[in-house]
Amino acid sequence: MPPSHARSDGVTAPVKRVLLVVRQPGNTRVLDQAVREIGMAATTASSQDEMAQALAAIDEPNIALVDASGFGPGLWPLCEQLHESGVPFVVMSASRDREAGDQSLAYGAARVVEKPVAKEALLQLLRSLSQ
Amino acid sequence: MDKANRTTRSLEPEVQLPDRVSTGSAGLDDVLHGGLLARRRYLLRGGTGLGKTTLGLSFLTAAGEGETSLFIGFQEPEDELRANAYSVGIDVSRVNFLSLSATEEFFTEAAAYDVFAASDVEQAPMINAIVEAVDRLRPSRVFVDSLTQLRFVSADLAQFRKQVTSFLRFLTDRGATVLFTSESTAEVPDDDLQFICDGIIELEHGTSSGVLSIRKFRGSDFRRGKHQFRVDRDGFEIYSQVLPPPQQLIDTAPEQLVSGNRDLDAMLHGGIEAGTVTLLTGPTGIGKSTLAGMFAAEAARVGRRAAVYQFEEELNGWLTRLRALDVEVDTPRNDGRLVLEQVEPLRYLADEFTNAVRERAATDHLELVVIDSITGFTMALGAENESNRPLHGLVKTLARLGVAVILINENRAIVEATQISESQVSYIADNVIYLRYQETGAVMEKTMGVLKKRLSGFDSRQRRFEIAAGGIHLTDIEDESEGTCHQATREATA
Numbered sequence: 001m002p003p004s005h006a007r008s009d010g011v012t013a014p015v016k017r018v019l020l021v022v023r024q025p026g027n028t029r030v031l032d033q034a035v036r037e038i039g040m041a042a043t044t045a046s047s048q049d050e051m052a053q054a055l056a057a058i059d060e061p062n063i064a065l066v067d068a069s070g071f072g073p074g075l076w077p078l079c080e081q082l083h084e085s086g087v088p089f090v091v092m093s094a095s096r097d098r099e100a101g102d103q104s105l106a107y108g109a110a111r112v113v114e115k116p117v118a119k120e121a122l123l124q125l126l127r128s129l130s131q
Numbered sequence: 132m133d134k135a136n137r138t139t140r141s142l143e144p145e146v147q148l149p150d151r152v153s154t155g156s157a158g159l160d161d162v163l164h165g166g167l168l169a170r171r172r173y174l175l176r177g178g179t180g181l182g183k184t185t186l187g188l189s190f191l192t193a194a195g196e197g198e199t200s201l202f203i204g205f206q207e208p209e210d211e212l213r214a215n216a217y218s219v220g221i222d223v224s225r226v227n228f229l230s231l232s233a234t235e236e237f238f239t240e241a242a243a244y245d246v247f248a249a250s251d252v253e254q255a256p257m258i259n260a261i262v263e264a265v266d267r268l269r270p271s272r273v274f275v276d277s278l279t280q281l282r283f284v285s286a287d288l289a290q291f292r293k294q295v296t297s298f299l300r301f302l303t304d305r306g307a308t309v310l311f312t313s314e315s316t317a318e319v320p321d322d323d324l325q326f327i328c329d330g331i332i333e334l335e336h337g338t339s340s341g342v343l344s345i346r347k348f349r350g351s352d353f354r355r356g357k358h359q360f361r362v363d364r365d366g367f368e369i370y371s372q373v374l375p376p377p378q379q380l381i382d383t384a385p386e387q388l389v390s391g392n393r394d395l396d397a398m399l400h401g402g403i404e405a406g407t408v409t410l411l412t413g414p415t416g417i418g419k420s421t422l423a424g425m426f427a428a429e430a431a432r433v434g435r436r437a438a439v440y441q442f443e444e445e446l447n448g449w450l451t452r453l454r455a456l457d458v459e460v461d462t463p464r465n466d467g468r469l470v471l472e473q474v475e476p477l478r479y480l481a482d483e484f485t486n487a488v489r490e491r492a493a494t495d496h497l498e499l500v501v502i503d504s505i506t507g508f509t510m511a512l513g514a515e516n517e518s519n520r521p522l523h524g525l526v527k528t529l530a531r532l533g534v535a536v537i538l539i540n541e542n543r544a545i546v547e548a549t550q551i552s553e554s555q556v557s558y559i560a561d562n563v564i565y566l567r568y569q570e571t572g573a574v575m576e577k578t579m580g581v582l583k584k585r586l587s588g589f590d591s592r593q594r595r596f597e598i599a600a601g602g603i604h605l606t607d608i609e610d611e612s613e614g615t616c617h618q619a620t621r622e623a624t625a
Contacts, residue, residue, distance in 0.1 A: 024244065025242065026244035027244045030252050116251075117246060118248070119247050122247075
């Protein structure tokens with residue numbers, strides 16, 4: 001049963017879940033902390049296999065956040081899989097890697113953001129995309 | 132204070148602090164005319180390795196009974212800070228540490244991140260930790276090392292300035308006197324911090340040591356100029372520039388100190404006066420140190436106290452020569468009336484030495500001080516690039532204290548037209564006694580004379596002299612041809 005939290009009208013709403021697909025542990029840590037701060041839950045994966053397992057294990061994430069760093073060409077099949085799963089996803093890429101950003105959109109990314117991103121702006125994006 | 136009052140006045144410090152707060156360094160307190168003003172913010176600036184952290188630790192350990200002190204560090208872990216403090220003799224057992232430096236896990240667990248700016252990740256936990264520590268400890272002294280680190284977790288410069296102002300206010304409102312450091316570089320200057328603070332203590336590398344200066348001190352006067360300091364096993368030691376005390380006007384003639392040689396004292400119309408500076412000048416080996424030793428020994432013999440600071444010659448050799456001339460040096464040395472010190476090269480900083488001599492002059496009631504020599508003073512104290520400032524400050528101070536000072540000056544040329552000094556110190560001198568070699572046929576004779584004496588007349592004739600058992604033997608120069616030298620001397624004086 002997915003976790004839930006009480007809304008102001010007293011109705012219990014399920015907690016939004018974010019799938020963090022990130023290779024760099026430091027980024028996983030700070031992103032995990034950030035999504036928890038706004039009451040969302042996080043599931044982490046650092047490879048396509050782990051991502052596939054996570055997608056199979058959890059009911060359905062509301063949204064996925066992909067850090068492009070460290071995946072190389074492996075980023076595209078990963079994006080394809082997310083797209084095919086119907087999970088909206090945001091790709092974070094280094095500012096110098098504009099090509100990866102553009103291509104991510106072609107592979108179905110809902111949005112591409114450049115790192116570092118303002119924390120508040122990213123959280124707001126996650127909120128709106130997870131509606 | 133009852134509990135109700137304590138509640139309503141929660142921002143008052145737990146302990147009533149004095150208006151002045153010691154920095155932990157007596158020398159710096161002296162420069163600051165008594166210490167820092169309580170509950171203010173002070174910036175401690177300076178490059179790496181100059182001793183900012185040591186001074187900060189001294190400040191914290193100067194906390195009195197009932198006071199609490201807090202070290203907020205962004206760079207070094209607590210155990211390293213404690214070990215460093217111990218190595219310079221500072222006991223930090225009563226200091227509280229809040230270390231916000233990165234742990235090794237940041238590296239080993241690959242904790243680095245690049246998705247957010249540091250301000251989004253680091254700032255909040257850092258501020259929470261500081262607020263928690265300050266609210267828990269209520270420190271009256273806080274040292275922040277360094278505030279520049281806050282800049283790196285601030286979104287922009289405007290945010291940084293606001294945060295620093297607010298942070299410092301947070302600390303002082305809770306009763307703390309704050310000392311903080313900065314790391315100023317060309318890329319990241321700390322001008323903004325200089326405006327925010329109430330005072331600036333600047334540490335720099337000087338020519339022979341570190342130097343400290345006060346650039347700003349709101350609400351207080353302070354001693355200006357650059358003051359030498361050192362950091363060693365005794366911690367942070369600063370030596371303020373010796374400044375002469377105000378002159379006391381007197382209406383009686385000063386006492387005279389004599390050499391004990393009747394003819395020489397007669398040339399000086401009785402001797403050299405207390406509170407004057409005498410320059411004893413001449414080439415090497417002519418007898419300047421011996422002559423000064425005679426003045427010192429005679430002063431001690433008649434019950435005065437004298438000190439000789441020997442920078443060049445070994446004291447043993449100097450004493451042996453004086454004993455050979457039947458000058459009594461051992462008795463007054465043993466009973467403390469004649470103080471002798473061999474000043475080893477680079478043992479003292481110039482201001483450290485001048486402070487020590489001033490203190491000894493006051494506590495031991497010295498009436499005569501011999502500095503042997505000016506060149507040795509500047510070389511041994513590493514003061515060669517400081518012009519004559521330390522020497523000038525010292526001799527003026529001693530003179531104002533009523534001490535007669537003899538400065539020995541060595542002229543390089545063996546046989547030369549009369550020259551007072553190559554060190555440009557003659558302006559300090561009230562009296563000038565010159566010694567010189569003079570070629571007389573195949574013989575190199577020694578002559579001496581008095582060139583200047585401010586407080587009395589003097590015999591301006593040049594005399595031939597020898598140093599032998601019994602001291603100095605003076606004879607008149609009768610040869611007319613030698614009058615040329617006499618004339619040259621007069622011209623030099625004019």
